[in-house]
């Protein structure tokens with residue numbers, strides 16, 4: 001006889017754990033199914049930033065703002081220091097064309113209530129005394145913050161477990177079947193469990209779970225390689241990254257200044273300091289399937305770019321590198337909510353480079369969805385069915 | 398709690414590692430993620446063995462069934478000026 005649950009959450013990353021935690025808090029009987037280890041996906045191989053400035057004005061920015069508020073009290077709630085810090089953020093602007101794009105962009109963000117401004121060269125060097133000469137200007141938002149995703153996951157897990165959350169790790173799902181009421185998840189070892197609801201929070205692997213219930217989920221892995229330095233004193237007031245990446249997202253035609261290898265690997269510059277003093281330097285955005293290896297070519301470009309922006313870094317050692325898979329959709333927004341014709345099957349995946357920032361709000365919204373509560377966001381924008389309407393319908397016919 | 402330092406780079410005690418295991422860590426990688434043990438300058442050259450031993454003890458499974466932690470490049474720290482082939486001009 002298989003055990004039965006209210007909700008089975010597939011995926012033990014930050015998203016799955018946040019959802020599971022919110023649900024046990026509401027007295028649901030929940031189990032998290034993780035095929036490897038907790039945090040073995042993107043959530044254990046990423047930067048630590050809660051960037052509001054990188055969010056497109058619209059639902060993503062609104063969700064990120066609410067999520068940030070939830071993070072502020074999460075250490076107390078979970079009884080563990082999640083290393084939440086708020087140092088603000090700067091996007092370094094290197095030329096006039098980028099400046100024009102960024103001015104337009106922050107204007108829209110301000111309409112959504114984000115505090116952000118363009119600061120001039122002088123102010124840039126005051127906040128970042130080590131940045132290279134020749135930076136034209138920068139954005140500055142005091143709101144950007146950071147957390148340690150590993151601590152957040154540990155907190156969700158330990159607090160969740162104390163509230164009755166169950167976890168199965170290292171198990172392989174063989175089949176998922178819809179029953180007259182609810183769902184049955186079977187494992188390769190011959191065991192199975194039953195539940196009223198399933199949440200697919202398998203990150204970059206969400207499509208694989210989708211196929212088990214005959215739905216197409218357009219999420220693919222976007223690989224990011226990252227470099228970690230030894231612990232050093234603070235280089236500047238805020239975390240920084242370069243306008244290049246945001247400009248590339250908004251106006252791709254302006255982004256062809258760098259060489260081919262650079263573009264192919266999608267190298268963008270992001271620099272943040274973890275609370276223990278190590279700098280995290282990112283990162284690439286590659287279409288490379290599920291190949292988890294880091295390669296010297298990419299790491300060298302990342303390091304080179306960092307040393308070019310902050311020459312003093314040439315004296316610092318890097319001690320570690322790793323790669324993770326951002327779960328990416330075509331429009332850059334996550335897929336959150338139920339699925340037509342699959343009663344009780346929910347998707348919460350596809351947060352790409354924003355999953356850490358959006359984890360708390362995602363947990364809350366998904367628990368609200370499952371409980372059928374009124375939600376203040378336009379969830380239509382995040383539905384699976386927004387993609388390739390016709391194809392999805394044919395597949396169901 | 399046993400406060401003997403087990404990971405010297407990150408100053409993580411044996412007690413902290415046992416606590417992480419009691420809070421649900423079941424592999425060396427999870428202990429690393431939870432506590433930072435083995436994530437410092439030496440990248441766990443000595444403490445990873447100790448973590449494996451404690452894990453096997455706490456979970457009551459033989460040492461040889463413990464999956465070793467993943468190694469991450471580079472194996473030794475590298476100065477970034479050298480690695481990037483850019484040296485600081487004022488050197």
Ligand SMILES: Cc1cc2nc3c(=O)[nH]c(=O)nc-3n(C[C@H](O)[C@H](O)[C@H](O)COP(=O)(O)OP(=O)(O)OC[C@H]3O[C@@H](n4cnc5c(N)ncnc54)[C@H](O)[C@@H]3O)c2cc1C
Nearest residue numbers: 011013015035041042043047049203224324354355356357
């Ligand atoms: C280099 C890099 C830098 C980043 N920087 C930031 C940042 O600064 N700020 C930010 O907000 N976000 C950042 N991100 C993005 C963030 O890491 C992700 O959006 C987030 O971790 C996604 O969480 P997740 O839980 O959906 O996925 P994951 O953490 O990948 O979790 C999915 C889990 O599902 C499991 N799984 C898969 N298939 C199955 C199956 N069949 N059965 C059971 N379990 C399964 C996997 O093993 C995995 O543990 C970054 C990502 C990368 C790669």
